[in-house]
Amino acid sequence: MSTPAFDVVVRNARVATASDVFVSDIGITNGKIAVLGLGLASGKVEMDAAGRVVTPGGVDAHCHLDQPMDPPVRMADGFESGTRSAACGGTTTVIPFAAQQKGESLRAAVDDYHRRADGQAHVDYAFHLIVSDPTPEVLTQELPALIAEGYTSFKLYMTYDALKLNDAQVLDVLAVAREHGAMAMVHAENADAIEWLTRRLEAAGRTAPRWHAHARPMLVEREATHRAIALSQLVDVPILIVHVSGREAVEQIRWARSHGLQIFAETCPQYLFLTAEDLGIDDSYKGARCVCSPPPRDKANQQVIWDGLADGLFTLISSDHAPFRFDAPEGKRPGGQEVPFRHIPNGIPGLETRLPLLYSEGVLGGRITLEKFVELTATNPAKAYGLHPRKGTIAPGSDADLVIWDEGEFVVDNKLLHHNVDYTPYAGMTLRAWPAVTLASGQVVWDGHEFFPRQGQGQFLRCGPPTLRPRLR
Template sequence: MRTIIQNGIIVTASDTFEADLLIEGEQIAAIGRDFPLEGADVIEAEGCYVFPGGVDPHTHLDMPFGGTVTKDDFTSGTTAAAFGGTTTVVDFCLTEKGKPLKNAIKTWHEKSKGKAAIDYSFHLMIGEMTEDVLAELPSVIQEDGITSFKVFMAYKNVFQADDATLFQTLIKAKELGALVMVHAENGDVIDYLTKEALANGQTDPIYHALTRPVEAEGEATGRACQLTSLAGSQLYVVHVSCEEAVKQIESARRKGADVWGETCPQYLTLDLDDLRKPDFEGAKYVWSPPLREKKHQEVLWNALRTGALQTIGSDQCSFDFKGQKSLGIDDFTKIPNGGPMIEDRMSILYSEGVAEGRISLNQFVDITSTRAAKLFGLYPKKGTISVGADADLVIFDPFTVRTISSETHHMKVDYNAFEGKRVKGVVQTVLSKGKVIIQDDTYKGTIGDGTYIKRAKYSEQLRNSALAERV
């Protein structure tokens, strides 16, 4: 199969230029001009940008939580991702203490095999560090191609691991060439504040945020950074929501620590007032870390602009408002944590970032695709436009304006956190491995064409680049 994308403006993390793309099979075969059109499928991209497909490093599809399961599974979630311009996702395998890690990996393969619209991979949760876990980790990397481990510092008595587990994970990751990810909130403090709120009859959704203060996120982020420095290892802080956490990451990087930070579209555009909406509407915005006061938004945007934060994940974790979020109508601690973000991740960053002059086009590509591909062992097959790379491509109309709505989105969930928001820029066409899967807001692909990717180890090149990019 031979495809030509012509007359587009190609944008990578480092360059912007006009050229045509020749695609043969699943890969980009050439970049240039005047390719012979005979026998080729020709896609016209005049007036549009051509981006590498987005890489979403943070999703929770078909995930059990709080007595229920996320509304979007690997079929609906990856299809919605494709409509939004994302062509690769990395989902989280949740493990159980006392049980083999391979059990969790097998379960996630059963959830995803033959069901994905785009390519995908897995992170692996580490909830404890035992001799059995230590013994399994090398094969997790070598055989399963899972080269990133997540440790929760929050959700006491559910997911939360102790500092010894985090530290040992960091040490082992350094030895094996893996990247450690942390959900950085002080779970013990949050547990105390939560119990106190409930004892005082404070049950509304807003108390989800008030019992998870910025200080709890800042402290845990700083602790994780310090332990990373002590171990001489590498760390990726997920879903950074506030100035206190940004400062800890900035400080660690200035001192030479190999630390990276991710934020999410919800923290860039929504704020604490959304949790105060009446008639339990605030429950739609319950996730962790919680939404913050509006002043933190510009701090996060500035951190993306300066490189203090490097990626944007969706933290996709969707639950219906009716029937799922409503489980906590009388107790905010029973509201399933999470929101539907996977489809609008790139639109939000382009419209609020590039179109508003907060970040450049090249930064947009780096933040939504290239940097995550590098950090998580997917580059250069994913995350860039170059000869030999997978033909995962997005043709993007930067001028058209659309309104986000649950009535038109492609997720299964019954609401959209960005309902009514007008965004500039529309995904026109998406290719996955050379095949058109989205065109003019219509799905043209085949469910199951998305394949599992075994990822490369975290590289010394990235460690060196972290030192070179001190902020």
């Protein structure tokens, strides 16, 4: 009896990449894609895709797992539950954040985050950095050394007191990004405008969750986006504006692109599927579940974001998974209390639902092509953070991270999800697709019904320089 030529063969696949869709078998050896072709020799494991779409495993390049928080608040998902949830939703690489605390070294933040992740992950992961205290030592020693070690991206905040940088500090960090070939991500909201609006709302007794959206109108995102673009232009370095929510910020990015500036943009499912009404139409606390920053906008704005995905304005789509339990003293009810919107932990869960939402309403809804779906959810995130072609594509030599898709009716129910959060903002939605099988490094980790743990087998990835090029308009 002949020895099988491959560890795994996926047959009769409708393979989708960022540039092509074609029928092929996929031969896998030692966790890598060995060959694509028809009529491949046998594998130790044979899988029949039966003509279904097979995409690269998703790369969720903006999510938060086990990030240090001020007590009593604590994130619900660490690396074990977060990567379990990711895998069941078709995501096989996650990039959360090693967050520097003010007064702490950046190196200490990275070391602490490795301790939190070690031995926990079911899928591969890398780290972004959050730079909140750019001291001379951080700028001249720690940050350049960490970039050289494979931490080639970092996030800068223009809001949140514990994290925000002033313009001079942003320029200092962007100069390091330029010198050392790193990717700078920017959370663009005007902190002073938000604080001014918040104080006025509080003085009027308007503190329910729904007022969070009134404290962060599109104007504060537009102004900060414009300023971030200007600072990027001054240093002459690319930046990526994260979780873009609204038409006014989109217009700023279109202007920058039309003037030849290297500005990348990210958005998230909450800006395609939620609106400000999900924060509440009265003073009920239920809206706390959807408090995130920037907040969801209105229905008309959803179309603006869809248009940006279709025409190339957006470079990638991430979940911005920020997992806080709703009915818990360590979550959206700090200390067990219904608190004013200023004190509600910001963020919503979305690791597991990101790909099914976009495949269902984007691809099957006729809003984006299958190739664009792959580009936004896998290929471009891998390129932006120096992981391509190991991640983000289906090609010989790439990791055998694959998703076989089932198309049909799937009703979103939090009881069927695998995160450690007690709700999903998408509960009750009827989707048209869900991952039937997820393979991570050639191993089945999700078969559409059951999760197969790989705890500790997820590898830490050292990132290279970004290889993404913006589309100039």
